[in-house]
Amino acid sequence: xxxxxxxxxxxxxxxxxxxxxxxxxxxxxxxxxxxxxxxxxxxxxxxxxxxxxxxxxxxxxxxxxxxxxxxxxxxxxxxxxxxxxxxxxxxxxxxxxxxxxxxxxxxxxxxxxxxxxxxxxxxxxxxxxxxxxxxxxxxxxxxxxxxxxxxxxxxxxxxxxxxxxxxxxxxxxxxxxxxxxxxxxxxxxxxxxxxxxxxxxxxxxxxxxxxxxxxxxxxxxxxxxxxxxxxxxxxxxxxxxxxxxxxxxxxxxxxxxxxxxxxxxxxxxxxxxxxxxxxxxxxxxxxxxxxxxxxxxxxxxxxxxxxxxxx
Amino acid sequence: xxxxxxxxxxxxxxxxxxxxxxxxxxxxxxxxxxxxxxxxxxxxxxxxxxxxxxxxxxxxxxxxxxxxxxxxxxxxxxxxxxxxxxxxxxxxxxxxxxxxxxxxxxxxxxxxxxxxxxxxxxxxxxxxxxxxxxxxxxxxxxxxxxxxxxxxxxxxxxxxxxxxxxxxxxxxxxxxxxxxxxxxxxxxxxxxxxxxxxxxxxxxxxxxxxxxxxxxxxxxxxxxxxxxxxxxxxxxxxxxxxxxxxxxxxxxxxxxxxxxxxxxxxxxxxxxxxxxxxxxxxxxxxxxxxxxxxxxxxxxxxxxxxxxxxxxxxxxxxxxxxxxxxxxxxxxxxxxxxxxxxxxxxxxxxxxxxxxxxxx
Numbered sequence: 193x194x195x196x197x198x199x200x201x202x203x204x205x206x207x208x209x210x211x212x213x214x215x216x217x218x219x220x221x222x223x224x225x226x227x228x229x230x231x232x233x234x235x236x237x238x239x240x241x242x243x244x245x246x247x248x249x250x251x252x253x254x255x256x257x258x259x260x261x262x263x264x265x266x267x268x269x270x271x272x273x274x275x276x277x278x279x280x281x282x283x284x285x286x287x288x289x290x291x292x293x294x295x296x297x298x299x300x301x302x303x304x305x306x307x308x309x310x311x312x313x314x315x316x317x318x319x320x321x322x323x324x325x326x327x328x329x330x331x332x333x334x335x336x337x338x339x340x341x342x343x344x345x346x347x348x349x350x351x352x353x354x355x356x357x358x359x360x361x362x363x364x365x366x367x368x369x370x371x372x373x374x375x376x377x378x379x380x381x382x383x384x385x386x387x388x389x390x391x392x393x394x395x396x397x398x399x400x401x402x403x404x405x406x407x408x409x410x411x412x413x414x415x416x417x418x419x420x421x422x423x424x425x426x427x428x429x430x431x432x433x434x435x436x437x438x439x440x441x442x443x444x445x446x447x448x449x450x451x452x453x454x455x456x457x458x459x460x461x462x463x464x465x466x467x468x469x470x471x472x473x474x475x476x477x478x479x480x481x482x483x484x485x486x487x488x489x490x491x492x493x494x495x496x497x498x499x500x501x502x503x
Numbered sequence: 504x505x506x507x508x509x510x511x512x513x514x515x516x517x518x519x520x521x522x523x524x525x526x527x528x529x530x531x532x533x534x535x536x537x538x539x540x541x542x543x544x545x546x547x548x549x550x551x552x553x554x555x556x557x558x559x560x561x562x563x564x565x566x567x568x569x570x571x572x573x574x575x576x577x578x579x580x581x582x583x584x585x586x587x588x589x590x591x592x593x594x595x596x597x598x599x600x601x602x603x604x605x606x607x608x609x610x611x612x613x614x615x616x617x618x619x620x621x622x623x624x625x626x627x628x629x630x631x632x633x634x635x636x637x638x639x640x641x642x643x644x645x646x647x648x649x650x651x652x653x654x655x656x657x658x659x660x661x662x663x664x665x666x667x668x669x670x671x672x673x674x675x676x677x678x679x680x681x682x683x684x685x686x687x688x689x690x691x692x693x694x695x696x697x698x699x700x701x702x703x704x705x706x707x708x709x710x711x712x713x714x715x716x717x718x719x720x721x722x723x724x725x726x727x728x729x730x731x732x733x734x735x736x737x738x739x740x741x742x743x744x745x746x747x748x749x750x751x752x753x754x755x756x757x758x759x760x761x762x763x764x765x766x767x768x769x770x771x772x773x774x775x776x777x778x779x780x781x782x783x784x785x786x787x788x789x790x791x792x793x794x795x796x797x798x799x800x801x802x803x804x805x806x807x808x809x810x811x812x813x814x815x816x817x818x819x820x821x822x823x824x825x826x827x828x829x830x831x832x833x834x835x836x837x838x839x840x841x842x843x844x845x846x847x848x849x850x851x852x853x854x855x856x857x858x859x860x861x862x863x
Contacts, residue, residue, distance in 0.1 A: 238575075242817075278821075282821065282824075282825050285825060285828035286828050287827045287828050287830060288824060288825055288827055288828050289775060289824065289827070291573060291575065291634070291771075292771065292772065292775040292820075292824050293821065293824050293825070295768060295771050295772055295820075296772060296817055296820035296821045296824055297817070297821065298768075299772075299813055299816050299817040299820060300813075300814065300816075300817025300818060300820075300821055301817070302810075302813055302817075303810050303811075303812075303813025303814035303815075303816065303817045304810075304813075304814055304817070305810075306808060306809075306810030306813060307808050307810040307811060307813070307814050310808045310810075425642070427638070428635075428638060428639055428642065431635055465650070465654075466650075466653075467646045467647075467649040467650040467653065467654075468646065468647075468650050470646050471642060471643050471646030471647070471650075474639045474642040474643050474646070475643060477639055478631075478636060478639045478640070478643070481625075481631045481632075481635065481636065481639075482625065482629050482631055485629050485630040485631045485632075
């Protein structure tokens with residue numbers, strides 16, 4: 193043990209978990225906010241896992257070739273939005289099932305990313321910088337724990353903004369009406385399909401940037417094992433958050449914290465139960481669903497047109 | 504038949520454009536794909552091997568779909584089925600092989616049935632959406648597998664890849680005579696045939712589809728909707744659990760994380776492309792298995808990444824699923840099945856109840 197570790201002693205563990213939670217939660221946060229917008233419009237995009245991996249690959253590639261990691265993030269977002277557009281347009285056709293299309297887009301995105309990303313595995317692209325919020329401390333542990341990536345802050349700001357926008361802006365109201373009742377939206381003269389396609393595109397954009405966070409910050413390289421299912425977990429996370437952006441933020445931190453707790457405990461020599469800990473968020477989500485659902489009643493907060501909750 | 508065939512053709516065309524764009528000859532690639540999937544006895548065997556779990560995970564989605572459920576948790580049921588099979592394998596070690604094999608498969612199927620049956624139960628008695636609950640249960644199932652395999656049930660001898668204790672070699676499910684394909688394929692195909700027969704020719708299938716078409720009317724007519732829904736979910740789960748048990752008893756020899764290989768998710772696609780028809784699940788699974796099996800060939804001969812087949816699968820599925828929109832546009836529209844079931848529900852259900860089949 194070094195001197196500084198001894199100086200903050202056991203406080204190092206919660207600090208490490210907090211720092212880990214913020215790092216691990218950022219992709220969860222971005223993808224879940226995107227999925228939240230998509231689901232609010234009445235569609236579910238299960239393909240965000242593929243979009244995330246595609247975003248990770250294209251962001252890394254763009255950063256490598258342009259030398260700017262921020263251009264990488266933008267490129268990842270654009271690629272993600274294109275995949276969102278594909279999902280949105282296909283699901284607008286009659287009889288096309290959004291869950292099935294989502295899974296096939298997950299396959300397509302993963303396949304394309306692995307295929308096109310083969311030459312990107314070796315070279316090291318410039319990665320995103322972090323903001324050193326720990327500058328006031330002399331302890332390197334605190335300094336490294338408070339290295340926070342701007343994308344996390346952007347995600348937090350977005351969560352707050354969406355919380356406001358869903359309630360108080362024309363865009364948010366329109367989105368919610370389209371998601372809650374197609375008939376009501378039509379009666380008000382809204383075009384249902386364009387709203388949904390836009391919502392799916394925004395969802396894809398955010399999932400793409402979430403992928404760029406993985407490849408350009410943490411862990412900060414491109415390889416085929418990069419995503420551990422963040423894209424598909426985010427779908428559960430949105431349900432856990434019951435379609436509320438602010439709750440998405442807390443839920444992401446919780447999921448991220450659970451993800452960060454495992455390695456932290458492992459470092460302390462506690463290895464058993466690691467996987468059970470990983471499953472805790474799902475058990476919790478299911479528990480909340482069981483507690484809040486009743487026969488013949490929908491999950492509170494769920495958009496009415498969402499195929500996932502229509503019985 | 505016309506629409507899916509056309510869709511596959513369009514998908515191949517799109518894939519050809521992709522292949523051309525990256526500077527390979529589409530004709531070479533297609534030739535190799537065919538050769539690798541169905542071009543020889545050897546490649547047929549590989550394709551059938553990959554198809555074997557997909558038939559069962561496809562059924563895991565298609566059977567509950569008859570009762571109007573969208574279950575996407577096959578992956579977790581498969582994982583737990585594998586775990587159950589491994590535990591049963593250890594417990595039944597002394598029995599005659601045939602009996603032990605039966606016990607192993609039964610254990611896998613029962614565990615899977617319980618897991619997805621839970622989704623059906625939650626839907627009926629707590630109103631929890633089955634798609635969400637099965638997805639969550641899937642994650643929990645995979646986590647349980649990992650926990651037991653790396654914790655309480657870990658075989659100390661398995662160093663590189665934590666596994667349960669291997670089941671004895673005598674209890675392993677062997678290959679079909681003269682082939683490199685294990686009996687799991689036959690089991691899967693028989694399950695699909697059986698499900699198809701039940702759904703098509705018995706009152707059970709009739710009742711199930713009636714429940715799927717209009718639960719309320721079915722209830723009025725005296726069908727015990729709850730039981731049907733839970734039963735259909737459990738039957739689907741049994742199929743997924745069986746797939747896991749076969750992976751253990753015919754391929755891996757023990758339960759480990761290798762059984763979580765995406766078969767559950769691929770099964771969702773198989774079922775949707777087969778339009779939830781248990782019989783159609785078989786050829787769709789073989790097609791998908793063939794594409795999987797051909798990947799290695801592209802890698803060896805043309806030095807293309809193994810992800811090429813993922814790209815092809817993605818394109819094929821996106822196009823086929825999109826082609827659903829064309830259904831019924833080329834001929835006089837058939838009445839949608841759900842509406843048909845609803846409009847005739849009362850009559851059908853009355854028939855079934857007066858038969859006494861439902862009174863027991």
